[in-house]
Amino acid sequence: MNLQIKSFDEYKRVYDYSVNEPENFWAEIASSFTWKRKWDKVLEWNFKEPNIEWFKGATLNITENCLDRHLENNADTPAIIWEPNDPEEDHRVLTYRQLHDKVCQFANVLKNNGAKKGDRVCIYLPMVPELAIAVLACARIGAIHSVVFGGFSAQSIADRINDASCSLVITADGGFRGNKDIPLKDIIDDALVQCRSVNKVIVLTRSRAAISMIKGRDVWWEDEIKKVETQGNPDCPAEEMDAEDVLFILYTSGSTGKPKGVVHTCGGYMVYAGYTFANVFQYQPGEVFFCTADIGWITGHSYIVYGPLSQGATNIMFEGIPTWPTPGRFWDIVDKYKVNILYTAPTAIRSLMSFGDEPLQGKDLSSITKLGSVGEPINEEAWHWYNEKIGKKQAPIVDTWWQTENGGIMISPIAGVTPTKPGYATLPLPGIQPVLVDENGKEIEGNGVSGNLCIKFPWPGIIRTTYGDHERCRQTYFSTYENMYFTGDGCLRDEDGYYRITGRVDDVLNVSGHRIGTAEVENAINMHSDVVESAVVGYPHEIKGQGVYAYVILGSSEHDKELTRKNILQTVTRIIGAIAKPDKIQFVTGLPKTRSG
Numbered sequence: 001m002n003l004q005i006k007s008f009d010e011y012k013r014v015y016d017y018s019v020n021e022p023e024n025f026w027a028e029i030a031s032s033f034t035w036k037r038k039w040d041k042v043l044e045w046n047f048k049e050p051n052i053e054w055f056k057g058a059t060l061n062i063t064e065n066c067l068d069r070h071l072e073n074n075a076d077t078p079a080i081i082w083e084p085n086d087p088e089e090d091h092r093v094l095t096y097r098q099l100h101d102k103v104c105q106f107a108n109v110l111k112n113n114g115a116k117k118g119d120r121v122c123i124y125l126p127m128v129p130e131l132a133i134a135v136l137a138c139a140r141i142g143a144i145h146s147v148v149f150g151g152f153s154a155q156s157i158a159d160r161i162n163d164a165s166c167s168l169v170i171t172a173d174g175g176f177r178g179n180k181d182i183p184l185k186d187i188i189d190d191a192l193v194q195c196r197s198v199n200k201v202i203v204l205t206r207s208r209a210a211i212s213m214i215k216g217r218d219v220w221w222e223d224e225i226k227k228v229e230t231q232g233n234p235d236c237p238a239e240e241m242d243a244e245d246v247l248f249i250l251y252t253s254g255s256t257g258k259p260k261g262v263v264h265t266c267g268g269y270m271v272y273a274g275y276t277f278a279n280v281f282q283y284q285p286g287e288v289f290f291c292t293a294d295i296g297w298i299t300g301h302s303y304i305v306y307g308p309l310s311q312g313a314t315n316i317m318f319e320g321i322p323t324w325p326t327p328g329r330f331w332d333i334v335d336k337y338k339v340n341i342l343y344t345a346p347t348a349i350r351s352l353m354s355f356g357d358e359p360l361q362g363k364d365l366s367s368i369t370k371l372g373s374v375g376e377p378i379n380e381e382a383w384h385w386y387n388e389k390i391g392k393k394q395a396p397i398v399d400t401w402w403q404t405e406n407g408g409i410m411i412s413p414i415a416g417v418t419p420t421k422p423g424y425a426t427l428p429l430p431g432i433q434p435v436l437v438d439e440n441g442k443e444i445e446g447n448g449v450s451g452n453l454c455i456k457f458p459w460p461g462i463i464r465t466t467y468g469d470h471e472r473c474r475q476t477y478f479s480t481y482e483n484m485y486f487t488g489d490g491c492l493r494d495e496d497g498y499y500r501i502t503g504r505v506d507d508v509l510n511v512s513g514h515r516i517g518t519a520e521v522e523n524a525i526n527m528h529s530d531v532v533e534s535a536v537v538g539y540p541h542e543i544k545g546q547g548v549y550a551y552v553i554l555g556s557s558e559h560d561k562e563l564t565r566k567n568i569l570q571t572v573t574r575i576i577g578a579i580a581k582p583d584k585i586q587f588v589t590g591l592p593k594t595r596s597g
């Protein structure tokens with residue numbers, strides 16, 4: 001089966017087929033990937049435990065799908081075009097051949113430093129090609145990567161490293177984002193004070209900041225590469241992985257205090273990321289795809305690394321931020337590399353929209369043929385601006401709804417195929433069976449209804465467990481409603497059967513497209529010595545979608561309120577990271593309580 005659907009009629013036909021014969025449907029999709037051994041059984045599942053196994057008995061290595069298989073015909077095709085933070089610095093291009101060789105080389109570095117199949121490796125790097133190389137090198141040898149976004153604090157990193165007992169960390173001396181220098185290695189050093197499991201740190205040279213290198217523990221990336229070169233064996237055979245072996249862990253916030261490690265496995269995740277990339281964006285050979293996410297989030301995992309590379313696509317990877325050195329930066333990049341497909345978040349669109357038309361002047365955006373949105377509901381105003389100013393009303397917008405736990409896009413238009421509607425994620429992709437339920441878990445049928453969004457049948461990219469705590473996975477996703485995966489989102493299905501995601505129905509905020517648990521922020525605020533109690537809620541924010549609003553009770557009234565406010569912000573930055581800082585803090589004398597407190 002071709003991964004791409006070409007007409008709306010075909011969509012309806014294939015969708016029905018995928019519901020009536022899911023195993024046959026997915027077997028056909030999966031057959032376009034490279035396996036070392038074919039599966040004995042397509043699917044085994046129950047949502048009770050849950051136990052979900054896709055492509056049972058099959059073996060593969062995802063990097064053979066992302067690299068080796070393109071060498072025959074597309075070795076010289078650019079895989080990654082890297083645009084640095086500073087537009088004055090040279091960009092870099094890695095072809096599939098070059099990326100393959102670098103991944104093999106670094107995979108050998110990992111082996112030399114004691115990493116082996118099943119080991120957990122924490123990656124804390126800026127958005128440089130070496131981040132993609134490190135991720136793929138882990139996958140090459142069967143080590144499990146846990147990428148931590150560069151905006152998280154030392155405490156957050158330590159929690160994640162300890163939860164997964166990582167033995168190795170890959171970081172850089174520092175990184176650049178806009179006009180800020182990020183002291184990545186210093187942050188790692190602070191984190192590792194609390195982490196006994198880590199015995200090696202590989203440090204990439206990026207910022208040339210002064211850092212400390214600890215004897216016996218820290219080694220330079222470049223030195224280790226030289227050792228591999230002198231060993232004279234550039235190749236690294238791809239480890240044979242079971243389809244259900246763990247590929248990676250990615251931590252995400254939920255309604256309770258502690259982020260959980262979402263686990264994805266090799267076979268199903270590969271099929272789902274590759275299939276959704278090819279189909280939703282209708283990627284054609286030669287097109288340039290630009291996903292503006294950071295690889296520290298699931299969008300970067302699935303639509304910078306695994307999805308596009310599995311399909312032999314050409315990817316832009318951007319180190320910086322949309323507004324630096326000017327709010328025309330995205331448009332400069334589109335113009336410079338003749339980007340065909342742009343995939344970004346509503347928060348970026350709203351922020352760029354607020355600068356008016358001036359940053360668009362003189363930028364040639366005519367290469368754009370398709371646009372994508374992800375991470376949060378897109379308001380109609382932003383949708384129309386994106387459509388008119390960026391797509392010139394010629395480029396279909398795919399508003400893609402999905403989650404870290406899903407592995408890839410779930411509800412979305414297929415570019416140029418599904419008629420779109422502003423603010424709507426439209427229809428489920430073939431293979432996805434959404435249902436709306438009321439608070440008692442009863443399915444709400446028909447159109448023109450709203451409810452809580454659940455999925456009633458597994459798909460290959462579904463979360464398998466939360467690392468080290470399967471019960472937590474069951475409780476969070478599979479116990480609210482019997483026999484369904486619960487998304488935590490509210491949703492409307494309109495008269496045409498189109499889906500519109502209305503936002504989280506649990507205690508999770510979506511701030512600039514980033515998930516933050518209110519309990520997590522409350523815990524961080526409560527760490528401040530003057531704070532007795534706090535309550536955090538979201539409020540509508542013009543740019544970020546949601547802002548963080550904190551109500552705080554202080555211990556005594558003898559405070560310099562302004563200083564305390566700053567100290568609380570500092571505390572949250574220390575405990576979680578600047579992304580979770582409250583936008584507003586209101587000091588109060590009481591909080592609403594139930595009788596039990």
Ligand code: WTA
Pocket residue numbers: 252297298299373374375376377378399400401402403404405425487488489501502503504510513514515
């Ligand atoms: C929200 C990001 C509306 C939603 C890929 C979901 C969206 C959460 C959309 C997952 C969209 C994501 N429209 N809401 N197109 N895409 N969301 O895990 O609330 O970082 O549950 O995954 O973002 O965020 P996550």
